[in-house]
Amino acid sequence: MxxxxxxxxxxxxxxxxxxxxxxxxxxxxxxxxxxxxxxxxxxxxxxxxxxxxxxxxxxxxxxxxxxxxxxxxxxxxxxxxxxxxxxxxxxxxxxxxxxxxxxxxxxxxxxxxxxxxxxxxxxxxxxxxxxxxxxxxxxxxxxxxxxxxxxxxxxxxxxxxxxxxxxxxxxxxxxxxxxxxxxxxxxxxxxxxxxxxxxxxxxxYQDSIDDIKRNERMLQIKLEKELEKKRELEAHKVAFVEYLNGSFFFESMYTEDVEGRRLAFMPGVADMLEDYKTTCTKICQSIFEFGINHHEKREAEIMIFNECLQEAIDENQQLGVQKIRKIEEKTNELFIEVQTISDNEILVAKIEQYNIDVAQMKEMLMTLEIQLVDQLEDIIKEFERNVSDLAVTFIEIVQGYMAQIRDLENQHNEKLLEIAIHTLEKIGKGVVDEDMPDDVRIMLFVDKDTVINAVGASHDIHLLKIDNREDEMLTKINSWASNLIEKGQKDELERNRKRVREIDAYIDHLIEDVEDLELPEPM
Structure with a gap:
């Protein structure tokens, strides 16, 4: 249409x-x-x-x-x-x-x-x-x-x-x-x-609607489980240990390892791989648990820092409010006196004294701000030290665990190479394992160099995976520390500038109000 x-x-x-x-x-x-x-x-x-x-x-x-x-x-x-x-x-x-x-x-x-x-x-x-x-x-x-x-x-x-x-x-x-x-x-x-x-x-239509409701409930349960998994993954990511609570990392080492999957058909390798997987998974689980606990410590440190900052700011502001109340009392007194005192000389003297009081008020407020800046600087420096210490601790522990996985991989590689050479010798003597696929035997077990290269390629992929995962965690913790330190410094600088502007604006307002006063005509 x-x-x-x-x-x-x-x-x-x-x-x-x-x-x-x-x-x-x-x-x-x-x-x-x-x-x-x-x-x-x-x-x-x-x-x-x-x-x-x-x-x-x-x-x-x-x-x-x-x-x-x-x-x-x-x-x-x-x-x-x-x-x-x-x-x-x-x-x-x-x-x-x-x-x-x-x-x-x-x-x-x-x-x-x-x-x-x-x-x-x-x-x-x-x-x-x-x-x-x-x-x-x-x-x-x-x-x-x-x-x-x-x-x-x-x-x-x-x-x-x-x-x-x-x-x-x-x-x-x-x-x-x-x-x-x-x-x-x-x-x-x-x-x-x-x-x-x-x-x-x-x-x-009760029966059909009941079926629909059952399906909806099942779908809702499924969606809630998926949402919970997503929330968990996000929590693991902010702790920098996602996919380390299980065998995910071990399995990822073999995702692109074509040679490793072929070599797994050699006699005795399956059991050896299972042992490798079990030990690697335990180490990964240790990293995961450490990472979650360490993240809680990081969050606690940030919370304590923010509380200390706010407490110092609140105390300082209370002192400032007390001083501001005094100048506001003098301001009100001056406005009343302008209405009641007819002697210009007396009023001019009072205004001059008021301006002196305002100047002193500005000096006191600025002094309070300087004191607060010094106090917050000490708090921020201590926070920076704690953040740096947390990052160093995380790096040292993670590096220690990753070194264990790397040693485990090296040990596995040595055993795998021994089995591969032994298997090549058996094939050379005409002894063929019936469980080994023909295409694996033909592709890998041509000569010693081919076998050694296959084992080496598998080993290189695993080491690269280990190195990359370690680098990723260390990069994230360093970024966390540097960003947090930078934010603390930036926020304090902005707070200080804003406070100084507020003090200047308030003092200007007091002065303008007095300048706008209409004094009585001299007799």
């Missing part, structure tokens, strides 16, 4: 179209004239209509980042695209277009009302991100499957749904099916679903 009107050419959304539409729909009269003269910032536009414009492609909307309502109905749009930046969109109308697939909505997490009425859509999909969806219009499309109703069950806030005009709505039990699958729905095809209908539908 084409929506080309006469001989009008399809259009795209460009800046001129946007500017014109915004001006047409913006303020009118004098406000509109001013807005047009000064120019309208696209970031200020909250609502926009682009209907009946023969638009073929959605484009160039990225500047409208604060848009909450967008009307693109009655065009010839074929693809849902170009909406990624409209993260604040609440209301979207794409009805009466030529859209076949629901897509491009992943960033529209605030969308509450979506109209896709009268398009060519055959499947309800790709809407998972729309957790806030309340109103969905999909009438007059090509929906045929009940699976869409099951999919819509995940939208817990959905209250209004339109499906009329789809093949699915021709089912004689259509209304009952929708009511049974979506018990929280209030309006279907612009009519309220009464409670009686919902009760009858629930009873009629």
């Amino acid at each position: 084409s929506r080309l009107y006469g001989s009008i050419e399809p259009s795209v959304i460009d800046e001129d179209m946007l500017q014109k539409a915004i001006e047409e729909q913006g303020p009118k009269d004098e406000a509109g004239r001013i807005a047009k003269a000064e120019g309208i910032d696209f970031k200020d536009v909250l609502s926009l209509r682009l209907d009946f414009r023969n638009i073929l492609k959605i484009d160039n909307l990225w500047q409208l980042i604060n848009l909450t309502k967008l009307q693109l109905d009655n065009n010839i749009i074929e693809k849902m695209e170009g909406l990624d930046m409209l993260v604040n969109l609440v209301w979207l109308d794409l009805s009466f277009n030529n859209i076949e697939i629901i897509e491009g909505l992943d960033s529209l997490v605030n969308l509450e009302d979506l109209s896709l009425y009268s398009n060519r859509i055959s499947q309800i999909e790709n809407m998972t991100a729309l957790k806030k969806l309340q109103v969905l219009s999909l009438g007059n499309n090509n929906l045929t499957s009940l699976n869409g109703l099951v999919y819509l069950r995940s939208f817990k806030d959905l209250r209004t749904l339109s499906l009329a005009g789809n093949p699915i709505s021709e089912n004689e039990d259509y209304k009952m099916l929708v009511a049974a699958h979506l018990p929280d729905l209030v309006y279907l095809d612009f009519r309220m679903l009464d409670e009686t209908t919902k009760e009858i539908a629930a009873e009629k």
